[in-house]
Amino acid sequence: MAHVKVKIYTTPTCPWCRRAKEYFKQLGIPFTEVDVSRDRKGAEEMIRKSGQMGVPVIEIGNQIIVGFDKARIDRILGIS
Template sequence: MPTYKIKIYTTPTCPWCKRAKEYFKQLGISFTEVDVSKDRKGAEEMVRKSGQMGVPVIEIGNQIIVGFDKAKIDRILGIS
């Protein structure tokens, strides 16, 4: 599996954010977490990249996924 730089924009109260982080941990894939409730620059970056204010927003390489879309994550990572 190729290595990708992964960033997850989250908030502490978001259940889908927790699921996304758990999924990457299950796969043994490291990621950077940006808590947009505390990081204003991170929140602005998320909106600029995704056009969305909702979380999670997952960045895998240069691909943006809005929400926890497991099928899309698997497709990007080459997991069948």
């Protein structure tokens, strides 16, 4: 698997955000976390990229995933 940049937009109270972060940790893939409840610029960036305000929003390279869609994450990462 090639090195890919991953960014996860989260809030502290979001259970799906925790699951997404745990999944990337299990895979050994580093990610940048943006807490949109504290980071206004990060929240604006997330809305611009995803078109909505719900979390998690996961950015893998230039792909945007709204929600913790494990099957789509695996597909983008080339995991079967």
